[in-house]
Amino acid sequence: MPKGSSALRTVLTLALSLAGGLLALAAHLPAGLLVGGAFLVSVAAVAGAPALVPGPVRNTAFVLIGMTLGTNVGHDTLSLIGQWPVTLIGLVVELGLIIAVTGLMLNRVFGIDRSTAYLSAFPGHLSFVLGVAAAGYGDPRQVVLIQTIRVMMLTLLVPLVARVMSMHDLVATSNTAPLELVPLIGLIAACVAGGFAFTALRVPAGFVLGSMAVATIGKLVGLYDGAMPWQLSSVSYIIMGALIGSRFAGVRPQELRRGALGGLAATLSAVLIVTGVAATLALLVDMPFGQIWLGLAPGGLEAMGALGIALGYDTAFIAAHHTMRFIVLSFAIPLIARLAQEDRG
Numbered sequence: 001m002p003k004g005s006s007a008l009r010t011v012l013t014l015a016l017s018l019a020g021g022l023l024a025l026a027a028h029l030p031a032g033l034l035v036g037g038a039f040l041v042s043v044a045a046v047a048g049a050p051a052l053v054p055g056p057v058r059n060t061a062f063v064l065i066g067m068t069l070g071t072n073v074g075h076d077t078l079s080l081i082g083q084w085p086v087t088l089i090g091l092v093v094e095l096g097l098i099i100a101v102t103g104l105m106l107n108r109v110f111g112i113d114r115s116t117a118y119l120s121a122f123p124g125h126l127s128f129v130l131g132v133a134a135a136g137y138g139d140p141r142q143v144v145l146i147q148t149i150r151v152m153m154l155t156l157l158v159p160l161v162a163r164v165m166s167m168h169d170l171v172a173t174s175n176t177a178p179l180e181l182v183p184l185i186g187l188i189a190a191c192v193a194g195g196f197a198f199t200a201l202r203v204p205a206g207f208v209l210g211s212m213a214v215a216t217i218g219k220l221v222g223l224y225d226g227a228m229p230w231q232l233s234s235v236s237y238i239i240m241g242a243l244i245g246s247r248f249a250g251v252r253p254q255e256l257r258r259g260a261l262g263g264l265a266a267t268l269s270a271v272l273i274v275t276g277v278a279a280t281l282a283l284l285v286d287m288p289f290g291q292i293w294l295g296l297a298p299g300g301l302e303a304m305g306a307l308g309i310a311l312g313y314d315t316a317f318i319a320a321h322h323t324m325r326f327i328v329l330s331f332a333i334p335l336i337a338r339l340a341q342e343d344r345g
Helices: 006-026 032-046 055-071 077-108 114-121 126-137 140-165 181-200 206-220 230-246 253-282 289-296 301-311 315-344
Strands: none
Touching (some): 006 032, 006 230, 032 230, 055 315, 114 126, 114 315, 181 206
């Protein structure tokens, strides 16, 4: 297919994501549309398929995910915020452990230079990480490969762990009726505006957080009371699966083999640390282990938020903790990257 056929490439990518999602649903996998789509598109991309999810399509999914996160916020959310300081402290501890342990492992065990190793170890904020790498603090291509493998493995792992450990029902259910057409259109318009506003302010994941902020405030103040139609949520899962998988486009099989071990080791290290911290926090607060795990998980807000929706957890909790992770990493990334560079020099 010609490289310039962006529309055809997009349709192909979304079709592959839909096919993978339907197969995963047939296999009764939780969050099947997201997990199956991401897996099939990634395999096809490595095999040479011209996978592509252009910006407008990607941002559409981000707005839908933010809307779903906001409409899923319960009216009792404010009464539960009192428990969040404990888990937020756990989040900061977890981030420090992941960066230190994973960065050291990638450097000492896999022989990756210190700057690249520590940039690859950061659990999230990928656009910022790549910006720092492009400024001369590491190998951007190796960083994106390891980080993409991390997001992919987490997307595949979380629903499977949820099923094995019975952390939650396999299908999220809601007794709330879906929004009627007129308020739905109004909410979509307001959420799109919120997404553009947050993006203009350079807020990380601006379309997700902006649309979620609008939907959350609207629900808590009583402007509407309805759930996101499942059809729109399903569209967001299909696009997100395509987006995650398309990040492997252009990665040659031999290049993937070289980076796979480091990416898998980094993911395993992070998962073990998150699991240990989440298990400890579950003893201190009255929350499901799976919800805490997703709030601390070192994956992107978009992917982890979509999984939280699919698994039926408190979306406000998950979004708040991933937002805090953005803030902490915004200060930590340039500082640690410079320290690693100076140490190497």
